Amino acid sequence: MNQTDTTLYDPEEAEVGWCLRLYVAGQSPRSLRAFENLKALCETHLAGRYDIEIVDLLENPRLARGDQIVAVPTLVRKLPEPVRKIIGDLSNTERVLVGLDLRPRR
Amino acid sequence: MQTESPNETGRTGIAKCRTGIRGLDEITGGGLPRGRPTLIGGAAGCGKTLLAMEFIVRGARELDEPGVFMAFEESEEELIANVESLGFALGTLVEENRILLDSVRIERGEIEETGEYDLEGLFVRLGSAIAEVGAKRVALDGIDALFAALPSEAIVRAELRRLFRWLKDQGVTAVITGEQGEKTLTRHGLEEYVSDCVIFLDHRMSNQVATRRLRIVKYRGSRHGTNEYPTLIDEAGFSVLPISSLSLSHRVSRERVSTGIPRLDAMLGGRGYYKGSSVLVSGTSGAGKSSIATAFADGICRQGERCLLWSSEESPDQILRNMASIGFDLQPHIDRGLLVCHAVRPTLYGLENHLVGLHRLVESIRPAAVVLDPITGFAAVGDTAEVKTMLTRIIDFLKGAGITALFTSLTQGAEPTQLERTDEGVSSLIDTWLLLQMVQSAGERNRLLYVLKSRGMAHSSQVREFMLDNEGIHLSDVYTGAGEILTGAARVAQETRDQADNLAARKAHEREQRALELKRRDLMARIQVLEAQLAGIDEGAALAKTEEAQRVAVSAHNEAVMINARGAD
Numbered sequence: 001m002n003q004t005d006t007t008l009y010d011p012e013e014a015e016v017g018w019c020l021r022l023y024v025a026g027q028s029p030r031s032l033r034a035f036e037n038l039k040a041l042c043e044t045h046l047a048g049r050y051d052i053e054i055v056d057l058l059e060n061p062r063l064a065r066g067d068q069i070v071a072v073p074t075l076v077r078k079l080p081e082p083v084r085k086i087i088g089d090l091s092n093t094e095r096v097l098v099g100l101d102l103r104p105r106r
Numbered sequence: 107m108q109t110e111s112p113n114e115t116g117r118t119g120i121a122k123c124r125t126g127i128r129g130l131d132e133i134t135g136g137g138l139p140r141g142r143p144t145l146i147g148g149a150a151g152c153g154k155t156l157l158a159m160e161f162i163v164r165g166a167r168e169l170d171e172p173g174v175f176m177a178f179e180e181s182e183e184e185l186i187a188n189v190e191s192l193g194f195a196l197g198t199l200v201e202e203n204r205i206l207l208d209s210v211r212i213e214r215g216e217i218e219e220t221g222e223y224d225l226e227g228l229f230v231r232l233g234s235a236i237a238e239v240g241a242k243r244v245a246l247d248g249i250d251a252l253f254a255a256l257p258s259e260a261i262v263r264a265e266l267r268r269l270f271r272w273l274k275d276q277g278v279t280a281v282i283t284g285e286q287g288e289k290t291l292t293r294h295g296l297e298e299y300v301s302d303c304v305i306f307l308d309h310r311m312s313n314q315v316a317t318r319r320l321r322i323v324k325y326r327g328s329r330h331g332t333n334e335y336p337t338l339i340d341e342a343g344f345s346v347l348p349i350s351s352l353s354l355s356h357r358v359s360r361e362r363v364s365t366g367i368p369r370l371d372a373m374l375g376g377r378g379y380y381k382g383s384s385v386l387v388s389g390t391s392g393a394g395k396s397s398i399a400t401a402f403a404d405g406i407c408r409q410g411e412r413c414l415l416w417s418s419e420e421s422p423d424q425i426l427r428n429m430a431s432i433g434f435d436l437q438p439h440i441d442r443g444l445l446v447c448h449a450v451r452p453t454l455y456g457l458e459n460h461l462v463g464l465h466r467l468v469e470s471i472r473p474a475a476v477v478l479d480p481i482t483g484f485a486a487v488g489d490t491a492e493v494k495t496m497l498t499r500i501i502d503f504l505k506g507a508g509i510t511a512l513f514t515s516l517t518q519g520a521e522p523t524q525l526e527r528t529d530e531g532v533s534s535l536i537d538t539w540l541l542l543q544m545v546q547s548a549g550e551r552n553r554l555l556y557v558l559k560s561r562g563m564a565h566s567s568q569v570r571e572f573m574l575d576n577e578g579i580h581l582s583d584v585y586t587g588a589g590e591i592l593t594g595a596a597r598v599a600q601e602t603r604d605q606a607d608n609l610a611a612r613k614a615h616e617r618e619q620r621a622l623e624l625k626r627r628d629l630m631a632r633i634q635v636l637e638a639q640l641a642g643i644d645e646g647a648a649l650a651k652t653e654e655a656q657r658v659a660v661s662a663h664n665e666a667v668m669i670n671a672r673g674a675d
Binding site (some may be wrong): 023025030034037057058061062064065068069070071072073074075084085086087088089090091092095096098099 | 208210211212217218219220221222223224225226227228229230231233234235237238252255256
């Protein structure tokens with residue numbers, strides 16, 4: 001944790017819910033790994049304030065077009081706005097935190 | 107000669123997918139490889155997107171092959187708006203579920219890469235789009251945008267390789283466009299992955315005229331034209347030239363068509379040009395080329411057939427006025443829809459535009475004859491080889507369509523060597539060549555007309571004087587007496603002189619006749635006198651004879667009397 005953390009993570013916003021959506025294509029090892037990584041990260045940083053929705057594109061292929069998904073896995077931060085997109089299996093926690101604006105961008 | 111038809115299976119056995127794009131099916135021997143991806147490379151603005159879009163639109167609209175257009179650079183709205191002016195009715199086709207547009211937007215700034223990933227999302231997206239419209243065709247426009255959008259080039263490359271294989275497995279005919287690279291066909295070397303068919307588009311300026319070209323870099327397993335083909339984008343979409351057949355197998359006609367000038371018909375075996383032949387009228391400025399062309403057009407329209415008059419020098423109004431001055435009233439033909447005047451400056455567009463424009467007009471008007479007056483102006487647009495190529499294509503196209511074509515060409519000098527060649531170098535392609543020449547003598551310039559050649563007919567080898575007045579065109583024999591050719595006033599003067607000489611000779615002859623008659627009469631008179639004298643002599647002689655007989659009788663009687671008197675024994 002560094003000092004800028006507080007400016008990004010405003011206590012007043014603490015009650016705002018985090019709405020995250022993870023797009024995967026089937027139950028591949030990579031998909032499962034991404035989900036595990038996401039869950040662990042949320043428990044650590046957003047405990048009690050997050051909601052994860054898993055979208056399997058093989059079951060809802062039309063959503064790929066609607067939500068502009070190209071790469072999988074893709075994590076979309078729908079709330080709080082603005083929308084953020086993170087691709088990959090979320091194994092690089094630092095990058096995930098940056099992507100979710102829980103860490104400052106360099 | 108084996109002929110090719112744009113069927114599903116080419117001669118080589120590769121299944122072809124008709125693009126429906128004018129000319130492209132001809133030079134590819136039937137279309138793109140069916141069920142395989144084709145790469146289209148080229149610089150920005152060369153028409154890649156349009157070619158891909160037209161492939162999809164024509165498939166959906168004309169060939170009952172629905173398609174998916176996946177754009178990596180433009181939004182659906184932009185795509186529809188961009189081709190709006192081309193009359194593709196893309197919006198309608200989308201509504202009718204015959205085309206599915208999908209715009210892939212990836213902003214690099216909003217993407218954080220956090221580990222392993224693949225592009226399965228794209229596959230799913232494309233797969234569902236194909237399923238949704240039952241697509242047989244897919245276009246991936248500007249797919250190299252993925253390299254800019256995604257941080258890991260290695261992943262993109264691996265996934266593209268997989269994507270192209272996957273497209274083949276789907277059995278769709280795909281067109282993929284990619285930006286031109288500095289030393290490679292596409293910036294990211296997409297040609298590495300697409301090995302079946304690669305087409306390259308080029309857009310460059312020459313003589314301040316933009317020209318577009320298309321080249322088939324490779325086409326595995328199929329014969330294809332290897333030249334750079336002129337291409338054109340206009341309000342009807344993409345066209346690749348030639349849009350006519352490449353062979354010389356057009357059927358020739360034995361029918362004739364009047365030149366519109368009876369005396370000229372007579373010079374051409376009595377019946378005029380061959381139907382569907384190519385006629386060149388060349389001559390110096392003001393020699394009357396346009397008049398011969400107009401007479402022909404007028405003749406065609408008088409027979410109730412349509413004629414396209416393509417003028418590159420005069421406006422339709424000007425043509426009407428000028429031709430009315432020599433007795434051709436073209437307005438009624440225009441009113442009846444038989445004559446279509448199309449005036450265009452050659453330098454306004456590239457040669458390809460003119461060629462395609464002509465094709466379009468001919469296809470919509472379906473004329474019996476086309477007049478291009480003159481073809482000389484085109485020399486300003488391209489170099490000689492290009493102009494010749496274009497005119498060859500025009501001639502081939504019109505011959506193939508059985509349309510009689512008349513071209514006029516301006517020759518610069520009046521020397522025979524200059525006259526008997528054309529700047530455009532097309533003389534060898536011409537069936538009938540009329541040459542107009544101005545001759546200067548006795549302070550005036552007169553026009554001569556020769557038939558330089560006329561394939562397949564007995565034609566006059568004589569020179570005619572060619573005269574224009576307010577009643578039309580007249581051809582007359584030139585004065586060829588005394589070993590020289592005289593025309594115009596000199597001919598008239600000579601003819602007058604000849605007449606005077608004739609008269610004098612006749613007078614002399616008459617005088618001679620009269621003198622002889624006089625002499626004859628004189629002699630006759632003298633004969634009568636002599637005969638009278640002779641009669642007098644004869645009479646005298648007869649009298650003398652009678653007198654003598656009487657004298658003899660008297661004297662005998664007297665002697666007898668004397669004897670008797672003497673009492674002799």
